[in-house]
Amino acid sequence: MNVEDIEALLGPAGQELLEEVRDLGPEDELAAATRLRKRYEPGLVAAAMAQGRLRQRAAAKFGPDAARMYFTPNGVEQATRRAVAEHRAARFAALGARRVLDLCGGIGGDALALARAGIAVVAVDRDPLTVAVARANAISLGLADLIEVRRADVMQTQTAGYDAVFADPARRTGRGRTFDPEAYEPPLSWALAAARTAPYAAVKVAPGIPHEAVPQDAEAEWVSDHGDVKEAALWFGTAPGAKGATLLPSGARLTAAVPPPAPPIRPVGRFLYEPDGAVVRAHLVAAVAEELGGGLIDASIAYVTADEARPTAYATPYEITDVLPFGLKRLKALLRERGVGVLTVKKRGSAVEPEEVRRRVRPQGPHRATVFLTRVAGAPSMLIGQPLTGS
Template structure:
């Protein structure tokens, strides 16, 4: 979609066409396109159908707002999920931020959340089409009074009039080719489109850090896998997950926070206390798998202390204890069997218990879950969790049942054991 095709979607005919495609079924697209082209220009029909598909994809991130918003293919993929953007906007608002420069704004997902938090936003991107989309989104959601969209090279923007900065550098090959600055030319590396070298971001991380240091508050969005040694000493890194999936890492400047893991949608947060590595001990009745944000933030020791637990191996991020404790920081499993890894024994045990559905998890094991599943030939009405890992250095298989979340008597989030299958 080019700028002219997008502009056509904003006039009366384009708006009516988009409204008619709200409940469009992609399986009927050929017939729909044929019918609509009898009454509308072919280019407009193509643009509207493409936008309808993007809106349907975007609904997972933006909810009902997606059907009032506009997207590009890269914009849907790279835009921040609403819950994550709202969390970040709330942090900026709590810091007293009133005017913020959003650099590399994309289609405006973060700018929208910031504006809804009462913050005046300058949203900047180099792509004219992307800026047009961001501008249309601000207007569609009634936020154009708080969001100014500017098409420019972010490295040339004067941020002095603002009291905070948010930068989301390009970290994917496709977008990088379009948006990188001259200083980053030829310096990026990508695998499957993803860029792993922070200096290959567009703009480079070093530029973003220097820009962040010029204002009272700032945040830089980086890849979740950023090495801890690449985090500047004056930055407070935060890893954010949503429903257990790690979504991003952010380097905060101008705060007193330490390393932090934030788990959405609950907003549970865990911060570094500088604890030593947890003790290692035998597998207890319960196994806890820390949330990915906790692991990325290197806060397994803090989670273990919260659970009064221990590690099953000094190199494995599994926590165990003999008592069940409520926690937002990990998923609990009740262990039924702890055995040395043996495929023949595992197959016999699952066949005996009539296990037809198994969730296979691995950490510290060379076994591939898909390959193992084919070999197990599961059959039966029951289910279990198979954990392939190491215990005190030895390859081990743990059979378990997930512990469902419930409420404690006090009303706080808790967990209760579930009966084991075929005891």
């Protein structure tokens, strides 16, 4: 796909074609392509069908908007999920930002969210196809009045005159994903320097960023969506030194200016709480344990246990019925005795894979159970229970 393809798809014939291929499944593509090539240019048909496939893939990130948006293969993979982009845009709006510079803007996922929050955006990217797609998205979603897309080298872009800067350096190179921040494109050190030139800024980084790599003048925020950690961002001009976890879609937020004291290690109680991944990444499991009046089952395992059930937005609660030494034969016998046919396997601190457990124990029966493969006070263990009713 190239810039000319995007321009053609924006024309009347391209729009007709995109509508025709909108709901095509893989099994229908060959017949549809043969039929459509009798009425349209073959190159336009190929571009429309490729775009249709990308739109279907992007629906998980962008919801209904995906059916009207334009994508590149890399754009689908690297664009910010809509819910996360909207959360970040809401933070910028709450800070009073009215004009934001979006560096490494990509296909425009963050620019769209910022514009919907009433913020004027200048989005910069150096790739001509990506720029064309971002412009098409701004037009298609009726946000072109608030989004200006520029093709330029972000490292040569002036940051003066903006209320805030957002930078999203590419974490993929020609050889795949990179875990070296200085191999980002552009390097993370450059992005941080650019961020410090604005009153407010956010720099998107990999969720696995070590805490020791977080600058002292930055606030680090980890964001999850429906329990899956999606990203981390370093904020400037907000709360230097703070670590936070934001859980979407609820918007629940847990922050700490200093690391909370380590919780006690204690025997497994009646209830087990599985902290959200963003809470774990932010090193705030201790704060959850304190909220629940509980402790950890092991010094290195992020499971909180307590004797009482308490509501929390930051962890999923389970009622535990059995605490056993690890052993798949024992687990198989117990599940068969209880008629468990639907088994959810969770693990922290265990080398055994859930698929291997299901293959070995072969659950059968009408009942459900959850088994946690983990360590209790250093010993490999199995905790069996159920999600807490009403949680």
